[in-house]
Amino acid sequence: MGSWTDNIKDIEPYVPGEQSAEKGIIKLNANENPYPPSPMVKKALRELDFDSLRLYPDANAAKLKDAIAAFYGVERENVFVGNGSDDVLALAFQAFFNGEKPVLFPDITYSFYPVWCRLFGIPFKTVPVGGDFRICADDYAKENGGVVIPNPNAPTSLGEGAEFVESILRKNQGGVVIIDEAYVDFGGFSSAGLTQKYENLLVTATFSKSRSLAGMRLGYAIGSKKLTGALEAVKNSYNSYTVNSAAMAAGAAAMRDTAYFNETVQKIIATRLKTKAALEELGFEVLDSQTNFLMATHPEKNMREYFEFLKAQKIFIRYFDKPVINKFVRITVGTDDEMNALLLKTREFLEIK
């Protein structure tokens, strides 16, 4: 008889990003939205029928799916919802990547992709981004078991247009193509409309960024009924009820309030443009962001030191201790006031009076 620990999964624990409970910090390290959720979300949660929480939620999440479908001009059956876009993506990896050939995604990208591949035993191959950090569509023409492209990409912040996505799709009719649009609402091109043309295209998205609902854990995917059907089958084999009743109500309200959504997104884009210009003025090089964060470097300064300096001043940004991107910091776009505080401390760091 072996030890009872023999069959325990041997896995390197993934450590989630720092979430400090400390007061008075300026939190620009998790790409959260600096603005609260829509007032309609608060209304929906206040008006929630608390007594009915004794009942299981709608396993089909019809009201939430309808709100998403209306926003994208698709049918309810083209929408899949989950417990954050991480849940949606993890289920999509399980549902669609069951071949022998490697799944392709960029080498500099969302760090969860290789983690899921290892967890589910999916062969994968990373494709280097260019020297300018752009993803080249031609690099995805080789044989593969599926393709995952974040657009805009994170943490590079760079987005690509319709021609790029169609080029990827034309070259990849033999597997499922996932376009991860976690950040698309901040000025990127959305491929959601292309799901009507390409039955093998799945577009994933989240309520955590542009909808200010990271705390409610809500993500979704848009795709053909064949794809959403396969996702439902895998989801229903895992957990029939992943989205709770409060999250459904909050999500539907957030999705319907397009006026608030547009206003918030526009404010963040305006702040991003101002901050980028100000950082460039201070000698930084800043990638051309289509997201709610900026990827910045300074030719004469060590970015780990910049990160540590700001942290000591209670301004939290993100530093990745990985090849190539260790020359950069990732700064979430907060409010104008938060960005002004950042710029003030940045001038101190640079010893500019």
Next chain:
Amino acid sequence: MGSWTDNIKDIEPYVPGEQSAEKGIIKLNANENPYPPSPMVKKALRELDFDSLRLYPDANAAKLKDAIAAFYGVERENVFVGNGSDDVLALAFQAFFNGEKPVLFPDITYSFYPVWCRLFGIPFKTVPVGGDFRICADDYAKENGGVVIPNPNAPTSLGEGAEFVESILRKNQGGVVIIDEAYVDFGGFSSAGLTQKYENLLVTATFSKSRSLAGMRLGYAIGSKKLTGALEAVKNSYNSYTVNSAAMAAGAAAMRDTAYFNETVQKIIATRLKTKAALEELGFEVLDSQTNFLMATHPEKNMREYFEFLKAQKIFIRYFDKPVINKFVRITVGTDDEMNALLLKTREFLEIK
């Protein structure tokens, strides 16, 4: 080049139980609690800081874990939480059952166990329950890659005591033993205390039954730090934030309100005993339930017809079209009024004046 559908998982879609939106039905088919959640839950949700939903939840769920740990008299590190006990169990199957030998569980039990085994490629073997539907500990002495025992079992409603669980554990020191206690609060024996003695014992539980929070999707496990650590590692490789901020607040409040919990559970037990006696009076045979449901059969009547008759009268109970248990119906214990309505219609079905 193959078809893009080649690598899609070929899986029989699991169809979740019927959730009718129809008004005026008496819903005794999903083992939901007939009483609303604690008033403390409503207060916690009303007082939720809606603005802070823009931030990610605490990935470690410290407040919720602390409330659970206090109830069981264990440490925070002995508690794992998830998006319903289905999520907790599915992660536990992935974390602990990675061997070649089959995992053992009863043949009549929760229908998700074989579904997860198939999804994750885990070998399994079902062990027949006895003629009296009881689980025999000696049957689990054979070589295995792990053991899963629901106690009380569902849908049989039968529970076993400390000696049974210790007997299982003594025979199974070579793998992880999961005791699924979804229904334990309605009069069963909880093995949570035994987790201090047996490092390979994981006890899982849910907020969906005794805590009236099925709509919030919350489950948890109690076990040694070795087991909870392995669960955290797998969970963090799947989705760092499975429990949202609203569910955490609701769950902590529900767990702390022991007075309401005890009162609700006692009411359900009292109603169960009365209903069992009344059904036996009408000629039914009813298993000796330690849960919030009754497994009943009638020697002269067809139970599918009984189920259909009640359904036509807007009383929903559960009928399983499976060998052996197709001679039974499963009736969730509702309020006294709901049970009286059930008994009235049952007399009609039996043509008793």
